[in-house]
Amino acid sequence: MARFFRLWQKKRGERRTGSRLAGTVGEAAFFGALFVLGAVALAAYWTSQAIAPHPDFFTIGWGTWLATFVLASFILIGGAGLFFTVLEVGASAERRSALARRAGDIELIRESRSRFRRFPTIPRDVNLTNSPGVRLAYRLPGLESPAWRLVAAAVTALLCVGIDTVLIAVAIRAFHIGKPEMALNAFLVPFSSVTAWSVYYFTRQLLLHTWIGPTSVEISDHPLYPGRAYEVVLVQGGHLKVNHLRLALVCEEEVTYRQGTDLRTERRTAHEGDVFERGGFTIDPSAPFEHCERFAVPRAAMHSFQSAHNAITWKLVVTLDLHRWPRVVRGFPVVVYPLIEGAERGSAD
Amino acid sequence: MDPLISIQPSEPAAVYRPGDRFECEYQIDAVEATEVQAVEASLLWYTEGKGEDDMGVHFFQRRTSYDAEDHDLRALHRFKTDMPRSPLSYDGLLFRIRWCVRVRVFLRRGRSLVAEQPIQLGPRLTHLNPEPAATAESTGA
Known part of the structure; x- marks a missing residue:
């Protein structure tokens, strides 16, 4: 019986359980009513002044102009809402998506030689490769700024x-x-x-x-490809007694969804592989810890992915277990591309 | 009785690789020609799982009766395109990425019907973690 009394025909997020047509009609009626209310009230308000002018009508204050502003906003919101509702009538989700993609393509015309058009849904790596490293090709930025x-x-x-x-x-x-x-x-x-x-x-x-002290991670090449091996250099500064240090390559799935009025984000680790581990050593301010290691991205790994509500992210994660300090975790994002012969950076750009 | 929509990719069982030529034909039956107002064919990916559903259209073609021979949209129609380089099909822990051919038929009086034919882009990729740990956070709205 509960389903007959449900006020909002919505299960979760954008998945509708009710009639799409009824929803569209209701939306159009709401915006239409708002538009008509604003237009009629504003016209009546100003017409009354034209018919019987009042000397204080145009004086600077809250009354007249606030009423005009509110009624004009009704017209704008109602009109725009009605316009977009009518525009979406009869347009399938695929058609809207195709139109949106075409609009996105026009914006990307300026970016000639762009890999992002050829690898849709893979996030950009511009911010990851604009800082050259001292020992290797790129110095990766940190995920969070302390x-x-x-x-x-x-x-x-x-x-x-x-x-x-x-x-x-x-x-x-x-x-x-x-x-x-x-x-x-x-x-x-x-x-x-x-x-x-x-x-x-x-x-x-x-x-x-x-x-x-700062943690610095440098990498020999970017973006990464499944099955390929790369060199990474970790530099850790400070004055520390390290119980355990670990560098890992981590892949996470991340989804966002609405639950009631909450916007929830959930993450799960889809892959976690050690790059190297080290324990029981001290770091001196004059001699930072430095280690170079080779690691490979698993051959069967999924590439990085980013859409509006779902994502697959890759990162190098440094975990420090310190003497008398809480555990410190620092992440450094990387982007993994699908391995396609002849489509890598060198040959495709 | 609802109209029948048949979709036939050139290699229905095959795994398509990025850059492969993709050809597909579709046909509509069990409906009068005058009933069909428009047909939309798409090659698209979509996500399904715990998060909100996302979708991306790689190929889209809309045909109305003016585009068809004898104004009959029911006849066998073929389209072709090159498969994109991403996103590859994926079976994850929280969501999946699926590819499909979708044909949507618009009939008179505002009715529409949809048929889908799933396909696979790239090798079957899955998550690599046998015992994944979950972390969730929420932000109020």
């Missing part, structure tokens, strides 16, 4: 400390004049705890940022 986390932690800690200091001063003054603020004192206990945690977190991030 600086942003550090800046966020610093701003949070500063805000918390500032507010906490002012509140403590107010509480002390109230105590001195013999009128203690009990509500304020009660609030200060948890807020001071939050402040202490934010300071601790900022200090930890600062130490992680300065003490552990």
Whole structure:
């Protein structure tokens, strides 16, 4: 019985369970009504002024112009919605997709010699190959920037400390004049705890940022192809006692979907292979750890893939288990192309 | 009775390689010629699985009765194209990538019918992890 009383004919995301025609008609009716409401109300509003002019009508203020702006937005939203709804009537999903692809092709005309037109759905690797390495051809960028986390932690800690200091001063003054603020004192206990945690977190991030040092990964060639072997150099700076260090080649599937009003992202590891492991050594600031290794992409590996809601990503992941430090994981993206004879970078570009 | 749509790729059982010539013919039966207003043939990939479905059209052809001989869209029609280099067919943990030929027939009074013929692009690729770990995160909207 529940299905007869369901308000929204939608199971999940864009998959409809109800009639497509009824949905389209409803959408057109909604936007049409919005358009008519806006147009009629705006016309009536301004016509009334034309028929019986009021001296204050054009004065600068909120009333007249706000009403005009709101009613004009009704016309715009309703008109545009109705136009696009009507445009989609009778157009199949394939036709819309083909039109979108044609529009994308026009944009890509400027990019002559582009591999992206010849390998659709494979993400661009421009940002991965624009930084030459010292030892090998390319220095890979990191997936996440620790600086942003550090800046966020610093701003949070500063805000918390500032507010906490002012509140403590107010509480002390109230105590001195013999009128203690009990509500304020009660609030200060948890807020001071939050402040202490934010300071601790900022200090930890600062130490992680300065003490552990940068991780650099260089690779001999890019993009990667299944079955091919490549050289990789890992350089780790800092002042560290390393219990275990691991460099791995990881492939992840990533999907996004809507669940109610939430947009969810789920990832699963589709492949994880060790490049090398090392344990029980120290890194000195004057002598960073440096290691060169060869690795191969599995012959049966799927290539990188990117569409609107589904993706296959490849990356080199450095995992550091440190003495008296939390585990540090740093990722460096790579792009894997399908192995097609005669279509690789050198021969195809 | 609904019209019958038959789709026949030149090598239905074969695995197509990127760059291969792909030829396919289709025919519509059990319907009056005047009933058929338009026919769309596509070669496309789509995803299916836990994420929202995505789709990409590699080849698309729309024919109306003015494009057909004797204005009859039911007759055997052939199209050909070169297979793209990606994405290859894939069986993953969270989603799959499928290729197919899709023929959509538009009839009078707004009715439409769809028929599909799956094909495979590239070798059968799957995930390589026997015991995958899942991580999920959500962002509110």
